[in-house]
Amino acid sequence: xxxxxxxxxxxxxxxxxxxxxxxxxxxxxxxxxxxxxxxxxxxxxxxxxxxxxxxxxxxxxxxxxxxxxxxxxxxxxxxxxxxxxxxxxxxxxxxxxxxxxxxxxxxxxxxxxxxxxxxxxxxxxxxxxxxxxxxxxxxxxxxxxxxxxxxxxxxxxxxxxxxxxxxxxxxxxxxxxxxxxxxxxxxxxxxxxxxxxxxxxxxxxxxxxxxxxxxxxxxxxxxxxxxxxxxxxxxxxxxxxxxxxxxxxxxxxxxxxxxxxxxxxxxxxxxxxxxxxxxxxxxxxxxxxxxxxxxxxxxxxxxxxxxxxxxxxxxxxxxxxxxxxxxxxxxxxxxxxxxxx
Numbered sequence: 001x002x003x004x005x006x007x008x009x010x011x012x013x014x015x016x017x018x019x020x021x022x023x024x025x026x027x028x029x030x031x032x033x034x035x036x037x038x039x040x041x042x043x044x045x046x047x048x049x050x051x052x053x054x055x056x057x058x059x060x061x062x063x064x065x066x067x068x069x070x071x072x073x074x075x076x077x078x079x080x081x082x083x084x085x086x087x088x089x090x091x092x093x094x095x096x097x098x099x100x101x102x103x104x105x106x107x108x109x110x111x112x113x114x115x116x117x118x119x120x121x122x123x124x125x126x127x128x129x130x131x132x133x134x135x136x137x138x139x140x141x142x143x144x145x146x147x148x149x150x151x152x153x154x155x156x157x158x159x160x161x162x163x164x165x166x167x168x169x170x171x172x173x174x175x176x177x178x179x180x181x182x183x184x185x186x187x188x189x190x191x192x193x194x195x196x197x198x199x200x201x202x203x204x205x206x207x208x209x210x211x212x213x214x215x216x217x218x219x220x221x222x223x224x225x226x227x228x229x230x231x232x233x234x235x236x237x238x239x240x241x242x243x244x245x246x247x248x249x250x251x252x253x254x255x256x257x258x259x260x261x262x263x264x265x266x267x268x269x270x271x272x273x274x275x276x277x278x279x280x281x282x283x284x285x286x287x288x289x290x291x292x293x294x295x296x297x298x299x300x301x302x303x304x305x306x307x308x309x310x311x312x313x314x315x316x317x318x319x320x321x322x323x324x325x326x327x328x329x330x331x332x333x334x335x336x337x338x339x340x341x
Contacts, residue, residue, distance in 0.1 A: 002075065003072055003075070005097060005101045005104040005105055005108065006101060006104055008066070008069065008072065008104075008108065009030055009104045009107055009108065011065070012062045012065045012066050012111070013025070013030075013058070013062060016058055016061060016062075019044070019054065020054055020057065020058040021058075023040055023051055023054045023055055023058065024055060024058045024059075024062070024107075026040050027040065027055055028103050028104075028106060028107040028110075029103040030103060030104060030107060034103065036048075037049075037051045037052055037055075038051075059110075059111060062111050063111045063112075063113070066108060066111050066112055067112070067113065072108065072112070073112050073114070076096070076108075076109065076112065076115065077114065077115075077130055079092075079095065079096065080092070080115075080128065080129070080130045081130065082170060083170055083171060083174035084134055084137070084138065084167070084170075084171035084172075084174050084175060085129060085130050085131050085133070085134025085135075085137075085138075086127050086128060086129035086130070086134045086135060086138055086174060086175075086178065087127060087128055087174050087177070087178075088125050088126075088127045088174070088177045088178050089106075089117065089125065089126040089127050089128055090125070091174075091177060092127070092128050093105050093106060109128060114130055115128055115129075115130060116128065116129050116130070118135065122180070123179065123180055123181065124142075124178045124179060124180060125177075125178050125179075125180060127178045137175070138174075138175035138178060141165065141167070141172065141175040141176065142175060142176055142178070142179040142181075142182065144164075145161060145176055145179075145182060145190075146179070146181055146182065146192070148161075148164065149182075149190075149191055149192050150192070154191070155185070155189040155190060155191035155195065155197045155198065156189065156190050156191070157188065157189060157190075158172075158173075158188065158190065161176075161190060176190070180193065181193055183198050183199065184198070185197060185198045185199075185231075185232070186231035186232060186233075187231055196208060196209065197209065197212075200230075200232055202246075203227065203238065203242055203243055203246045204246045204247075204250050204252075206227045206230055206232065206234075206238075207223050207227060207243060207246065207247060207250075207253070208252055208253075208263070209230060209232075210223050210226040210227055210230070211223075211253075211261075211262070211263050212263075213226075214226065216262075217256050217257065217260045217261060217262040217302060218260065218261060218262075219259045219260055219261075220240065220243050220244040220247055220259055220260075220261060221240050221243075221259070223243050223247070223261070224238050224239070224240040224242075224243040227243065244259075247261050251264065251270075252264055252265070254268040254269070254270050256268055256300065256301050256302050257301060257302030257303055258303075260302050268300055269300055273297065273301055273303060273307055273308060273311050274311045274314070274317060276296075276297050276300045276301060277293060277297055277308065277311055277312065277317075277318070278317065278328060280293060280296040280297060281293070281318075281326065281327060281328050282328065287321060287323075287325035287326060287327045288325060288326055289324065289325050289326075290309070290312065290324065290326065293308065293312065293326060294308055294309075312326060315329065316329060316331075317329050
């Protein structure tokens, strides 16, 4: 550690009235856990407003003492400048003090002129800044990055995002780091927090990520194994039966063979083999040979040719003419026959 934060804080409050010292230490957690104005007030039998007044009175004596440490102020400003003038509070305190003296650094930043803490809101985490220009610039970068995500609808690597920004890596990461909307997944890809590629929810989303990564139909048992290998943490073991049940219920997945699934977005139609044959004939608007039907159905289903041929023999659904070409049974077209949708 470059500075003894604990000693600097202790020296700054030395000689203050005992109650003032106690209030300041408890408010910032210099000797334990942080406490609220109300909790401290209850222990003294005074109002939270009176506690705040005591705190402010203490600051009026503390700030001139800390101001004398010009090297510390310069160091803090240099750090924030290297991050573009601002940094998410959690990350800044971690950078400056690790895990042990974060409360002390927060106390010092509060009592050094030129450092502004912007509190957390719906869009941004709390952060520290040294100038308003940096805040506006960061907000602009966050907005443009979010718009890019929404427009292109995909996750990005850091290098891809940097190409569109005239910023170095540390500054860019600092700017988007204050945003609650932009997040990074374990594979170091950035996107919006509600995207499943960033924060997958449950087995179904993880299965979807497996298919997107493998880019081919998979057996549900293989999907279960591959989910376990994803970098996203899972609180419980993935069971094969659970994966099978989730894939059946989710419209994003299509059963294309015995235990084999694919993504609907790849062009696979839902339904059993008979449904695919019916759709193939309807789309053709003419009779088709057995070979033509086999070729079309095999684009949709990973089954044996004999399975398709057996379905074609169902006269309730299909008619074969003298040339060996097939059409849909007229009764099926008019709806007197029932088939899966």
